[in-house]
Amino acid sequence: MRRLVLVGALAVASSVSLSGCGKQEGGAPPKMPPPAVGVLTVAEQPLPLVAELPGRTNPFAISEVRPQISGLVKQRLFVEGSNVKAGQVLYQIDPAPYQAAYDSAAATLNSTRAKADRYATLLKQNAISAQDADDSAAAAKLAAANAQAARINLGWTRITAPISGRISASSVTPGALVTQGQPTALATISTLDPIYVDIDQSSTEVLALKRAAAAGQLTGAQPGTARVSLLLEDGTTYAHEGKLQFTDVTVDPATGSVRLRALFPNPDGLLLPGLYVRARVSQGTDPHGILVPQPAVSRDAKGIPTALVVDDKNVAQLRTLKTGRMIDGQWQVLDGLKAGDKVIVQGLMQGFVTVAPGMTVAPRPATAAAPAAAQK
Numbered sequence: 494m495r496r497l498v499l500v501g502a503l504a505v506a507s508s509v510s511l512s513g514c515g516k517q518e519g520g521a522p523p524k525m526p527p528p529a530v531g532v533l534t535v536a537e538q539p540l541p542l543v544a545e546l547p548g549r550t551n552p553f554a555i556s557e558v559r560p561q562i563s564g565l566v567k568q569r570l571f572v573e574g575s576n577v578k579a580g581q582v583l584y585q586i587d588p589a590p591y592q593a594a595y596d597s598a599a600a601t602l603n604s605t606r607a608k609a610d611r612y613a614t615l616l617k618q619n620a621i622s623a624q625d626a627d628d629s630a631a632a633a634k635l636a637a638a639n640a641q642a643a644r645i646n647l648g649w650t651r652i653t654a655p656i657s658g659r660i661s662a663s664s665v666t667p668g669a670l671v672t673q674g675q676p677t678a679l680a681t682i683s684t685l686d687p688i689y690v691d692i693d694q695s696s697t698e699v700l701a702l703k704r705a706a707a708a709g710q711l712t713g714a715q716p717g718t719a720r721v722s723l724l725l726e727d728g729t730t731y732a733h734e735g736k737l738q739f740t741d742v743t744v745d746p747a748t749g750s751v752r753l754r755a756l757f758p759n760p761d762g763l764l765l766p767g768l769y770v771r772a773r774v775s776q777g778t779d780p781h782g783i784l785v786p787q788p789a790v791s792r793d794a795k796g797i798p799t800a801l802v803v804d805d806k807n808v809a810q811l812r813t814l815k816t817g818r819m820i821d822g823q824w825q826v827l828d829g830l831k832a833g834d835k836v837i838v839q840g841l842m843q844g845f846v847t848v849a850p851g852m853t854v855a856p857r858p859a860t861a862a863a864p865a866a867a868q869k
Contacts, residue, residue: 531839531859540782557678595643658684
């Protein structure tokens with residue numbers, strides 16, 4: 494009797510259980526609310542285009558000091574590593590043999606001139622032939638040329654600075670023999686104030702800037718007007734601002750870059766030749782610039798940048814973008830967005846749910862954690 498009661502109870506319980514399962518499976522699943530996303534409203538703004546590029550410092554002018562004559566160095570008349578002025582005497586070569594050569598040439602010149610004058614007088618008296626007078630005049634001219642050459646050589650015994658600047662260590666000491674046209678320079682002078690900074694920029698960027706300027710998409714991009722600032726190797730900003738001088742007309746085939754040259758004042762001598770720097774070059778202003786935060790831009794399987802925007806029905810729509818450069822953690826958008834678009838910048842991933850095109854979302858203003866440069 495007990496066994497029958499237990500079996501009946503189990504049957505009833507099973508029936509109730511199956512009935513409950515049937516109602517749960519047949520009922521409509523609960524609707525999930527649309528995911529909340531943070532959006533920024535795109536706004537156009539004047540956008541200064543500043544490129545940060547690697548560069549090296551180079552002297553404004555450089556001159557290698559070499560002797561024009563041969564002889565023994567008697568004196569070195571400068572302090573190595575000091576600043577020298579153009580025309581300052583740097584070395585004195587023993588002038589004795591050149592002084593003797595000049596004195597001899599000068600004496601010969603006086604004699605031949607006196608003879609030429611006498612022959613000219615005799616020619617007027619028909620006392621000598623015209624040929625003798627001509628030979629005497631030619632000899633006087635040759636003596637004058639020899640005397641001039643001897644005077645120049647004597648002057649070259651004093652080796653002077655061809656330019657102003659800082660002079661290097663001397664490669665010779667007093668008593669050394671130097672020769673005309675020798676390959677080794679006696680010293681090198683470099684003009685360091687002002688100083689050049691040579692900068693390399695990719696040819697692709699240069700071409701894009703030229704096209705944008707030609708299309709009227711940039712303002713303040715006239716050649717020779719760009720301002721340049723420097724970041725030194727220790728991360729500090731150089732105190733003086735420079736000016737872009739020119740852009741080279743050739744592309745380096747090895748690197749695909751174009752050389753730009755800027756000129757900087759260097760009154761304190763802080764910038765030395767060969768110093769590595771980062772140059773910030775102002776390349777104009779985009780009057781209709783658009784920036785979006787980096788998290789808002791993703792890339793498809795082909796690497797093309799895309800972004801999701803919310804339409805007037807709160808549906809996420811995919812936009813294909815053309816981006817420019819990265820500016821302070823935000824992408825410059827050249828095409829694909831316009832003023833007033835609401836770009837999703839937060840909430841693209843919510844647990845296991847990814848916001849996808851065509852999905853209804855609940856937009857709300859992005860929090861302060863997102864960059865606000867694009868927010869209207």
